[in-house]
Amino acid sequence: MKKVYILATGGTISAAGEEGKTSGYHDGKFDVHELLESIKGVGEIAALEGEQILNISSDDITCGDWIALAKRINRLAEDPSIDGVVITHGTNTMEETAYFLNLTVKTRKPVVLTGSMRPATANSADGPQNLYEAVSLAASKEAEGKGVLVVFADGIFSADRVQKVNCFRPAAFDGKDFGCIGYMQDSVPRFLQLPAKKHTVDTEFTVEGVDVLPKVEIAYFYADADPDILEFLSSRAQGLILAGAGSGLMSKSWKQEIRKLSERIPIVRTTRVGNGMVSWDHCDEELKTIPGQTLIPVKARILLSLALLRTSGRDELQNIFQLY
Structure with a gap:
């Protein structure tokens, strides 16, 4: 048995x-x-x-x-x-x-x-x-x-x-x-x-020898959302997940803030919709963001946190999100 x-x-x-x-x-x-x-x-x-x-x-x-x-x-x-x-x-x-x-x-x-x-x-x-x-x-x-x-x-x-x-x-x-x-x-x-x-x-990830994970926060976009929340969350974290509208998009005021923040920490675009796929878009080149593919925001947070144990490079992180 x-x-x-x-x-x-x-x-x-x-x-x-x-x-x-x-x-x-x-x-x-x-x-x-x-x-x-x-x-x-x-x-x-x-x-x-x-x-x-x-x-x-x-x-x-x-x-x-x-x-x-x-x-x-x-x-x-x-x-x-x-x-x-x-x-x-x-x-x-x-x-x-x-x-x-x-x-x-x-x-x-x-x-x-x-x-x-x-x-x-x-x-x-x-x-x-x-x-x-x-x-x-x-x-x-x-x-x-x-x-x-x-x-x-x-x-x-x-x-x-x-x-x-x-x-x-x-x-x-x-x-x-x-x-x-x-x-x-x-x-x-x-x-x-x-x-x-x-x-x-x-996978390339392991918990052996790990006691704490890099902190990653999630910012939820909605109509007329205050961009100041992005600075607040990013100041507390080593990475940021954007739960964007539609296919992971957000307002001009959010984009202006993200453009500055992505120079400091990796930022991943996902969708608040819960279905579909956030693939590469011209805004990723402009904002230096990473598309989250089919992952919902809470799972993108987990993947980014584990990935940050290995690398903080945008190209490497982008490859990881395509694999997982």
Whole structure:
């Protein structure tokens, strides 16, 4: 029997509230062992072991937590008796944690994140089925070498594409324009496509010897946005992500400020839309900015932060954004 190791971090999947209700709950009421006891048939899929590595809302997760989580997964992956790892996680920042791990975890063994939109005490709690499917995927041969994956509401999503698209319904995640890369049918994964970007063992990034990440901030553009926010954010950071309108664009007053700031720190253009692609534009030559390609702002922040551990050169950073 395959062995799957569970790393629990908290989130709604561990939450409790008024019996039967889907709102007004509190995270972290059930630990990893109590979660596993609530899932029928999961012991027939894999031998399970786990630990409560964190017990927080995903709103409170930090870059330091990401580094510690990646290091722990790397150590677990070295154990030949462990075939896969599952991380239970709050949904609000799951896409960010998944992408960070996708760039820094060094194993071909399956690493799968899941969670829930409803607490364990709800009449229609979605956590047990999501966790059952995550364990099944982590124990499967088919998931090996596909990078970090997210399983949610029967869908399998790659870490580079996954995005929370609904803050209320159980089917809360999507793969943007690209959709999911497969489905879970109870314990059986059905892959439809493969992740296209470099990940895990094929990336140039590592958390070994790293305790702190370079600070990168995000500036959200909107109509008549005050350009002074750019100076404020850039003064606190080693890099800046622009969540621009449309295809990553902004006002003339913002462009004037960006033109000055890009001489000091790298600036990446992304879109607040959440779908589509920000490719090279003449403004990148003018403003000395870097197009963020298909990455949403929060994932572009992660990539720039990791890239700054290696280089601050604009050409090198531009190549990294094209690769990842």
